[in-house]
Each structure stands twice: as C-alpha cells, then as structure tokens.
Amino acid sequence: MSINADTKDRILATARELFHGRSYADVGIKEICTLANVQKGSFYHFFPSKQDLAMAVIDDMSDDWAQGFVAEAFDEALPPIERLDYMVDAIYYWQKAAKSAEGRMPGCLFGNLALEVSTRDEVLRARLNAVFDKASASFHKALEQAVELGEMPPLDTAATATAMLAYLEGVILLAKTRNDPEVVRILGPAIKSIRIELRHPN
Amino acid sequence: MSINADTKDRILATARELFHGRSYADVGIKEICTLANVQKGSFYHFFPSKQDLAMAVIDDMSDDWAQGFVAEAFDEALPPIERLDYMVDAIYYWQKAAKSAEGRMPGCLFGNLALEVSTRDEVLRARLNAVFDKASASFHKALEQAVELGEMPPLDTAATATAMLAYLEGVILLAKTRNDPEVVRILGPAIKSIRIELRHPN
C-alpha cells in the first residue's frame, strides 16, 4: 500500500512539476515515467489517460494551495486588506525562487493550463474554472470583511473579487512573458486599487 | 508574384486562425497546409520552420491590431479615459463574435502563446514581450495625456499602463476559462480604477 501510493505520488509530483515548468502538450507520458522512475504499464494502472492525470494534477495543486499559502494569506486573523498584500508577496517570492532554480518563471499552473487547453477540453476547462471560482471566493470573503470593518467603502465585492483574481493572473502572465518576477512585486500591490461599484447603490 | 504572395498569405491566415482558436502545439503543419490548400513543400519554401511561422503570425496579428481597433481605441481625438473603455468594448464584441462563430472564446492570441511557449522558446517569448511592450505604450500615452489634461490625478503612468494591460490580459484569461465574454463586459471597465502611485511624490 505504501509502495503503490508512493508510485502514484511520484507520478503526480513529477507531472505537476513538468506541466508547470513547460506545458501540457509538451510533456509526454514517457518523460514523466522516466523521471518518476515508473514504467508505462504502472502509469496506466493508476491513470486511465493523460487527461485524468491532468485532472489529478489540478486537484493536487489546488489542495496544496488551499492548505498552503492561500490559507496563510487569507488567514482571518490578518486585516482583510493585508491579506491581499500577503498573497502578492507569496506569489512574488515563489516565482522568484522558481526562476532562480529553473532559470524560467513558470507562472501560474492554472492560468497556463487554462489558456492552453480550455478551447479543446471541456472537462479540464470546467475543472480549472472551478479552481478560479474557489480562489475568487477567498478574495470575496476578505472584501466583505473589509467593507464590514469599514476599511473599504462599500462596493460590489463579488465582482471586485473576481477582478482582483483576474489582475493577479494578468500580472503573472506579463511577468512570465518578461521572465521577470519583479513585475509581480511592482505591479502586484495595485491589486488594492481595483474597484467595481455596486450596480444600484440606492 | 501574385500567386506566391497569395499562397504565403493563405498559410499565414490559416495558421493565425488555428493557433488562435486552439494552440501552438496542437496545430500541426499538415493541418495548416490542408486547410490552406498548400503542399508541405510549398510551406517549407516560405517558412523555414514552425517557429518562423509563429513569428510571422505574431507580427501579422500585431500589425493588424495596431492598424485596426487599437488605432481606433487610442485615437488621440478621444478623451484619454474613454480610450480605455473603447478598448474594453472592442475586446468584448470581438470575443463575443468569435464565440458565437466558433462556440468557444479564443481569448488573446498573444496571451495564449505567451503562456504556452515562453518557458520553452526564447525567441518567441522575446517577440511576444515586444508586442506587450508596444501595447503598454499605447496605454502609457493615454495616461500621460489624462494627467496632463487634469482628468486624472498624477500617478506612475508607466507602471499603471503596464498594470492595465496586465488586467486586460487577466480578464480575458478568466473569460476564456469561463467561456463567457460577458466577463469582459462586467470586469473590463474596472481597468480605469487601477492606479500605481508615484514612488517619490515629494
């Protein structure tokens, strides 16, 4: 039981790293197997298809995020607005570390996959969409609390939360294209300036 | 001369459509040739490699943009801030039209390619980066004029311009993942709320 779990985890971890560092299409199952020290037959014992592997990778990373620094950043002990800065900082240091390790800024796995596969694979698209919804919910909660505490004037918290997530993804996209994490540090904090007013504030 | 130019243009137009609608890796040269009614040998007469084709597609699209609705949106006759709304509207209608034609929101060709290839292909990455720089410059000019005209309080126009571009790309990314152009219409206008203050406003 520990052996197979280990094998599956090794596949998952390797796939995640490769998908994140390159792309879905560019990484073959053979390469994943070689790097994970697993044979093809074993791979297809655990994952029925490459698509299923991708699903598992998305879920895996999403869980790690939720339990990792997203949980830290959106800790309710922090003042709501500081959570946004925490999130930006976390992304900055992460991407910076990844770049000095691999030489390239990998960007956001979810964003990368979303743009690559969402015109071609409904199942993966839906999954990625759910990940974004979940992320947006964290922003939403923080904004609601910020308004409640009077730290922010009232606004359309749901729309603004999504807008903030979009901004982060956009900043990461640009930073990756420049291959320069500093873009995140410089542009990131402006996330706090984004506002969408209430439609009918009567 | 008209024949060969036609062939090259047909390849370019077909490749652009396919790359935009799907992805770089997912579209093969054979498919492009078939759809463009061109033989493989002819293809390689005009383009030394798939990478060269991608470069040409990027340049082609970039030119069309610059001469097309980017030129319209950033027309100096328009009040600077209205140019931002014009840009958002243009993207919205474009994506909406594309979706009703193909069933899927293709998103931004440059953003798509950037996330897909920039960890793997320095040449394409640099080209895409240049496209973004050029786009950012349009925003920059608009912001400078807005400040000059007193329509906006002073701010770090260069950084804010890049932030606005990032925001747009992020909004398109999210909209594509949702496969819903309405995201652009709802989140887009908040581009005007983004601000990065001057570092040393003393």
Add this chain to the structure above:
DNA sequence: AGTATATTAGACCGGTCGGTCAAGTCAAGG
C-alpha cells in the same frame, strides 16, 4: 499453503509530428 488481486515490467501498436528531398512546373529574361 493456495489463491485472488494489485502492481509492475516493457515490448508493441497505429498514427502523427516537424522536417527533408528529388523531381518537377512555370514564368520571366536574355
């Protein structure tokens, strides 16, 4: 011990990939 089951091993499959190449077609210029 014996048997069922989960896992591993790795050869193998048809198909596609980007790219090459030799043999031509064709129009323009001398």
Add this chain to the structure above:
DNA sequence: CCTTGACTTGACCGACCGGTCTAATATACT
C-alpha cells in the same frame, strides 16, 4: 529558344505520441 530561379508536388524520414497488452511479480486474505 533556352536558361534560370522561384514555386509546387508528394513521397519519404526518423522520432515520438498516447495508449494497449501479456506476462511476471509482489501482496493480502482464507
């Protein structure tokens, strides 16, 4: 008329793709 060089044709290449399959092996239960 003949040569030149741009363009086209389509067969061909080795490599790799995702995925299958059979046989061997480790593990778990009775």
